[in-house]
Amino acid sequence: MSxxxxxxxxxxxxxxxxxxxxxxxSTAVFRQLLREISHLLAYEVTRDLPMTTTNIDTPxxxxxxxxxxxxxxxxxxxxxxxNGLLDGVMDLIPSARVGFVGLYRDEETLKPVQYxxxxxxxxxxxxxxxxxxxxATGNSSAAAIDLLKQSGATDIRFLCLLASPEGVAxxxxxHPDVPIITAALDERLNEKGYILPGLGDAGxxxxxxx
Ligand code: URA
Numbered sequence: 001m002s003x004x005x006x007x008x009x010x011x012x013x014x015x016x017x018x019x020x021x022x023x024x025x026s027t028a029v030f031r032q033l034l035r036e037i038s039h040l041l042a043y044e045v046t047r048d049l050p051m052t053t054t055n056i057d058t059p060x061x062x063x064x065x066x067x068x069x070x071x072x073x074x075x076x077x078x079x080x081x082x083n084g085l086l087d088g089v090m091d092l093i094p095s096a097r098v099g100f101v102g103l104y105r106d107e108e109t110l111k112p113v114q115y116x117x118x119x120x121x122x123x124x125x126x127x128x129x130x131x132x133x134x135x136a137t138g139n140s141s142a143a144a145i146d147l148l149k150q151s152g153a154t155d156i157r158f159l160c161l162l163a164s165p166e167g168v169a170x171x172x173x174x175h176p177d178v179p180i181i182t183a184a185l186d187e188r189l190n191e192k193g194y195i196l197p198g199l200g201d202a203g204x205x206x207x208x209x210x
Contacts (some may be wrong), residue, residue: 003165004172006181008044013037017161017183021199031084034133034206037161038088044179045129046093047157049073055133056182070127072097074120074153078132078144079103084206085131085159097126101144112143124152132155135163135180136155137193138170143173162186164195 016037020030052069055062072095079088079102089095102116120126128148135141141158148156156178158171163182166189170178186195194200204210 005168007185008183013040013183030205034084035088038085042089042092045074045157071125074126074128076130081203082132083134104138112140119151128153129157129159133161134196134210135160138167142174162195164189
């Protein structure tokens with residue numbers, strides 16, 4: 001992957017995203033749409049995975065057939081909303097290894113603080129896909145990527161549903177080597193750090209909390 005930002009303009013993605021943005025959409029429908037859209041985004045984020053061939057026997061002949069090359073992918077969910085995207089991505093890549101990064105914002109320093117970190121081994125030889133639906137200020141996303149790099153990851157992609165221009169700029173500054181794949185680039189952040197027009201709090205909407 002080379003382009004820093006990819007907006008997945010597929011009609012199905014855009015249609016489902018509109019349904020998710022609508023505030024009257026129920027938790028159950030939001031979850032279902034998130035799962036469906038995750039499949040389509042997973043398709044895009046894996047488009048250029050390295051390939052090799054393996055020799056197989058079809059019922060008729062032998063052939064060298066394409067397969068994914070290298071170690072199993074690592075999917076990293078940035079808690080808690082990342083788990084909503086993770087489920088759908090795992091549907092498409094069921095053998096992926098999975099990790100979790102938990103960060104909260106210190107109210108005094110406003111800096112992200114790690115409260116949970118468990119990732120697969122040998123991140124240095126895996127394609128790593130970090131998932132978080134909302135790239136808002138970018139602070140926690142950039143901090144999560146810092147941690148993954150400290151664990152040895154070198155080939156990282158960031159998958160989200162919505163991105164803000166502010167978040168994309170921060171990620172480009174801190175992690176220019178990490179491509180971002182998103183369903184939409186929205187207009188801006190509000191004073192509380194929410195994406196506008198956005199869809200509200202992604203975690204609350206997928207888990208039914210408030
Ligand atoms: N996190 C969310 O869930 N929503 C936003 O708009 C911004 C950050």
